[in-house]
Amino acid sequence: MCKRRRYNEIKNDPELLDIEKEKRRHQYLKRKKEKKVVQLKDKTLRSQREQRRRRKENSRKYRERKQANLNLIILDDTFPKEGPSVLKEEDPLQHATCPAVQRAIRKIRYKELKKRKLLISIIDALKKENASQCKKIHSLQKKLDDTKIKT
Structure with missing residues (x-):
């Protein structure tokens, strides 16, 4: 929490932010010189493929989140503010005239x-799994009760 608070203070002050960026840049260069940070071209072919695969996956997820946020903004503007009862009577999205909007909605x-x-x-x-587990529990409880009665 203290680190977050401190970093937020740094982010809000442009001079401190420049100092922090320069500090991090020097740390990175130092680590790079010590060979603690390996560039992609210096990695093995397998690790290159793995890093590229991860990069593609992260980029895809980023684009999906960005698109989802854009879609939410579009939907927020088109839905009425009264609530779901209005939606049952009439769908306001049917009146969207722009084909691009209609495609996005579909x-x-x-x-x-x-x-x-x-x-x-x-x-x-x-x-289904819950029901089968309940049956097992019930049968085991019966067996336990039977063994208690016998003893």
Whole structure:
């Protein structure tokens, strides 16, 4: 917490931020000189592939988060503020005239429907597993009660 507070203070002061950046830059160069930081070109082929794969994955996740935030902003502007009761009467997204907006809406709805179906299937599987575990517990309790009665 103290480090966070201190770093926030540094971020808010441009002079301190410049000093901190320069300090970190010198630390990086020192570590690089000591060969503690290895550049991609100096790594083995396997580790290069691994780092590139991680970089691609992180970039993809970043773009998805950025797109999700953009979609949320678009949806916030199009949905009415009164609440879900208005949505049942009339869907305001049907009146969007821009084809790009309509495509984006369809795409979002499709993705959300897929997510929902996946989550429902997971829930159903867990419910089945829960039911079977409850049956096992019940039968084991019966056996335990039977052994207590006999003794």
